Each structure stands twice: as C-alpha cells, then as structure tokens.
Amino acid sequence: MRKDQIQDYYFLKAKKENYSARSVYKLQEIQSKYKVLKPGGSVIDLGCAPGSWCEYAAEILGSRGNLSGIDLLPLSAPAKVRIKKSKVNFEYHQGSILESNPFEQKIFDVVLSDMAPNTHGNRMVDSQGSLELIDMAFSVAKKQLKPGGSFIVKLFQSNERASSLSSFNRTIPWILLAPGRSILRSQSSPNPKPYVKNPKSFILLGLASH
Numbered sequence: 001m002r003k004d005q006i007q008d009y010y011f012l013k014a015k016k017e018n019y020s021a022r023s024v025y026k027l028q029e030i031q032s033k034y035k036v037l038k039p040g041g042s043v044i045d046l047g048c049a050p051g052s053w054c055e056y057a058a059e060i061l062g063s064r065g066n067l068s069g070i071d072l073l074p075l076s077a078p079a080k081v082r083i084k085k086s087k088v089n090f091e092y093h094q095g096s097i098l099e100s101n102p103f104e105q106k107i108f109d110v111v112l113s114d115m116a117p118n119t120h121g122n123r124m125v126d127s128q129g130s131l132e133l134i135d136m137a138f139s140v141a142k143k144q145l146k147p148g149g150s151f152i153v154k155l156f157q158s159n160e161r162a163s164s165l166s167s168f169n170r171t172i173p174w175i176l177l178a179p180g181r182s183i184l185r186s187q188s189s190p191n192p193k194p195y196v197k198n199p200k201s202f203i204l205l206g207l208a209s210h
C-alpha cells in the first residue's frame with residue numbers, strides 16, 4: 001500500500017469507528033504491545049485536541065481513572081461525548097502548556113504528548129517550535145510521572161537530538177516507534193536513532209518499569 005493509501009485507510013477507519021483523529025491508531029498500537037494504560041490509572045494528555053487519544057485512554061481508564069488534557073484548541077464535540085460516556089474523571093484545560101500547567105500538582109501513571117506546533121514553512125522556526133514543546137513534555141514527565149510510569153512523546157525527525165533526550169533519566173529504556181511500523185529499536189541509551197531513513201515523525205516511548 002502506498003503512503004497516501006495508508007493515510008486514507010486510517011482516516012476512514014477512524015471515521016468509521018467514531019474517533020476524532022486517525023492518530024488514535026498510534027496509541028492503540030503502543031497499548032496493544034506495552035499495556036501502558038490501565039483501568040483506574042491516571043494519565044495526562046498534552047496537546048490532546050481534537051481528542052482521539054483522550055477518547056481511547058478514557059475507555060481504558062474507566063470510571064476509577066483520572067484523565068487530564070490540555071490543548072490550545074477545544075476538543076471536538078464527539079470527543080466530549082465519548083469521554084463523558086466512559087465515566088472517567090476528566091479535566092480539560094484550553095491553553096498553552098508553555099504558558100501554564102494547570103495540572104502541576106498532580107502525578108500520573110502515564111504522560112502522553114502528541115503535541116505539534118503550527119508550521120510556518122521555515123525549517124528553523126518550525127524545528128525550534130517543536131523542540132520547545134518536546135522539552136516541555138519532558139519537563140512534565142520529569143516532575144509528574146510516578147515511579148514506574150510511562151512516557152510517550154511524539155518527536156520529529158529534526159528533533160532527534162533534542163537536548164531533553166539526554167537530560168532525561170538515563171536509566172529508562174527507550175523504545176522508538178515510527179508511524180505504521182512496529183518497534184524500530186529498543187535500547188537503554190537516551191539518544192536513539194531512527195531506523196527508517198526519513199520518518200517525518202516518530203514516537204519515543206519511555207517505560208520506567210518494563
């Protein structure tokens with residue numbers, strides 16, 4: 001299948017399954033392999049709009065679970081309904097995590113970040129924007145992840161050597177995933193390299209206890 005056909009496939013699948021975005025399948029793939037989300041657990045989702053990761057996480061966490069989400073944008077209306085139906089304890093804040101973290105008093109079993117900046121077409125500016133978001137996600141994970149928790153963050157090809165990667169706890173084993181592919185590399189070094197030549201974005205999964 002060509003790349004555009006794969007994208008279409010997931011777009012249509014998300015539509016059919018009533019998820020707000022096709023990115024849900026990235027999280028689903030991680031979940032099916034690593035079971036990072038657990039019923040009754042606590043999760044923060046950074047950059048969560050339109051809401052597919054929250055929708056999926058809410059269903060797994062259930063009524064004993066706690067889910068916090070933040071985004072510059074509002075959640076989609078269907079996401080709000082689906083999250084409510086799951087009965088998870090949900091708190092949402094609309095605003096920039098770079099400006100304030102309304103959840104800074106909480107600690108979490110899982111920190112998720114699928115944040116992506118608006119692109120301006122200028123590579124340096126865009127790369128700087130995504131680095132700031134990644135650094136912020138690492139900072140939230142450092143301060144608010146429970147011992148034994150998991151951290152899932154979307155990185156971009158240009159951010160492979162984000163300074164935060166090397167400053168994050170070196171003892172956490174990293175697993176690097178690329179979209180539509182299975183595990184690329186698993187290592188304890190915090191400076192992983194992408195296995196495929198030019199993935200636009202990939203996911204870094206840190207499992208504190210695996």
Ligand SMILES: C[S@@+](CC[C@H](N)C(=O)[O-])C[C@H]1O[C@@H](n2cnc3c(N)ncnc32)[C@H](O)[C@@H]1O
Pocket residue numbers: 020021023024046047048049050051052053054070071072073095096097098114115116117118133
């Ligand atoms: C790829 S989308 C996330 C999709 C989401 N995971 C889902 O499944 O629906 C990236 C999101 O990051 C958000 N974002 C970008 N900069 C942000 C910031 N400074 N604070 C909070 N969210 C931000 C964008 O508004 C956008 O909604």
